[in-house]
Amino acid sequence: MTAPDDTNPTQDWLEAELADTLDEDYELELEDAVLSQEIKKIYKTHHPDTIDRRVYFQSLIRLQSELIKLQDWVQHSKEKVVVLFEGRDSAGKGGVIKRITQRLNPRVARVVALPAPTDREKTQWYFQRYVPHLPAGGEIVLFDRSWYNRAGVERVMGFATEDEVQDFFHDVPEFERMLVRSGIRLVKYWFSITDEEQQMRFLMRIHDPMKQWKLSPMDLQSRVRWELYTKAKEEMMAQTNIPEAPWYIVPGNDKKRARLNCIDHLLSLMPYGEVPHEEITLPDRVFNPAYERAVLPPELYVPAKY
Template identity: 60%
Template sequence: MGNNGEPRRMPRKIYQTELLRLQNELVKMQAWVRAENVRVVVVFEGRDAAGKGGAIRRVSQFLNPRFARTAALPTPTQREESQWFFQRYIEHLPAGGEMVLFDRSWYNRAGVEHVMGFCTDDEYRRFLRQCPVFERLLVEDGILLRKYWFSVSDEEQARRFRSRADDPMRSWKLSPMDLESVTRWEDYSRAKDAMFAHTDIPEAPWYVVEADDKRTARINMIAHLLSTVPYQDISAPRLKLPERPPSRGYERPSRDTQTYVPDHAASLTT
C-alpha cells in the first residue's frame, strides 16, 4: 500500500506502453480468429468493483466491434426465468470468427443469486451440477473458453465504493446490491469457494487475477489471454488510397439550406 492507503500502482508510463503493445497483439489475435473461423468466449467474474469493466474496455478498445462484442445481460424477463437457465446465455455465444466478452455470465447463479436468495437451493445445486457439463460441451464443440476471476481485497473494494459515492460521474456504478456485498463479504467468499470447487475443471479452468492494482490486473489478464490462444500474425495487405478523380461540376448546396449544430466549441475560446 502507498502512503494514502491505496495499493501501489504500476507506473503509468510503463503501463501505457505495455498496454498498447498488448492491444496491438489483440488486434493480431482477432485477425487470426477471423481468418480461421475460431470462436472465443471470455468470462469476466469477480467481486463488485474488482475492475472487470475496465479490463473489458481495454481488451475491446481497438478490436472490430462487429466481431468482438460484450455481453452484459440485464435481469432476466419473466419468459427467460421459465427457460432452462443456460438458454439465455447460449443466444449470445459466438459464431465462427467472433469473440464474446461476458461482463458477468451464467455464474451469477453461483454468486449473487445464491447469496441474495434470488434462486432456490435446488436451482443452485442444479447449476453446480450442470455448469461443468455445459462448459465441457462448449469446449468439446471447439469454443475457446477462458474464465477470469478478478480478486480484490475488502479494503480496496471499500475504497473504490467510497470513490464512486463521491464522484457524480461514476455514482451510477454504485448500487444497493453493491452496498449489500459489503455486509455479506464472507457469504460471497464461501459462494466463490464452492463455485471454484465445482467448476474449476481441466477443460475450463478458472484463472485468478489479483486486482487491487487495476493497471497490473489489466496487463496480467490480457497477457495471459494472448498466451493461451495459438494465434498467428495474419498480415493483411496494405490498402492504397486511390487518387480523387477530377471534378465533374458538382456544387455543394448553400449552407443556408441545412441546419447545423451551434458552435459551442467556439464559445470556449472567446
C-alpha cells in the same frame, strides 16, 4: 533566399492522430480524478507502489497491438472465443474489458452484459438466455458477468433456491464441455480484491458523481454479505474448475497491473500469429468538373460551442 519548407502534412496528421489516441487513454484514466482530497490521500496510502504511468501506457499499447493481431487471427481462422469476467462488485472487470475492446473492431469483439432476467426468462432453461450471445466463427465475446450469476449473486441474495444452485453445479461443467467440443475457446477469469480494497472503491464511487450510477442497492448489500460471497465463490470454483475450462484468478487490488496481467495472460492462451493481408492502396479521387457541391442550410449544423 527562402528556406525549404520541411513541413510534412502526412506526418503532422499522424502525430495528431496519435495525440488523439493518447487522449482517449487519458480520458479512461481520469475516471478516478473526481474525488475528495481525503479519499485521494487514503487511496495513495493504500497504493504506494502503483505502476509508473509511462510504463503502464507503454505496456498497455503494446498489449493492445497484440490484441489486434489476435483479432485478425480470429477473423482469418474463423475461431470462436468466449471470455468470462467474474468477481466481486468493483473488482475491476469493467476496466479490463474497456482496455481489451478499446482498439478492436466491435463487429468482431463484442461485450455482453445482460440485465436481470425477465419473468419469461425465469421460466426458461437457465442457460437459454446466454446461448444466443455465443460467438460464430471469427468472433470474440466478452461476458461482463455470465451464467455464474447463479452461483454468486442469485445464491447469496436468495434469488435462486439451493436446489437450483445444486442443479447448476451439476449442469455447468457439461454445458461448458459442450461449448469447448463445439470449437469455442472458453476462458474464465475471477477478479479478486480484498475486503479493504472493495470498501475503498465503494467510498470512491460514493464521492465521485461520475461513478455513483455504478452503485446499486445490490452492491451495497454485497458489503453486508461479504463472507457469504466468499463461501459462494469458494464452492463455485471447487465445483466448476474443470480441465476443459479452468478458472484463472487475477489479483485486482492494483487495477493497472491487473489489466496488464489479464490481457497478457489471455494472449498467452491463444495460438494466434500473423495472417496474410492484401496490400492496401488508396484509390485516386474521381473529379467531375460539372459537379457543384450544394450549400446546406446553417440550421443543419451542430453549433460550434467549443
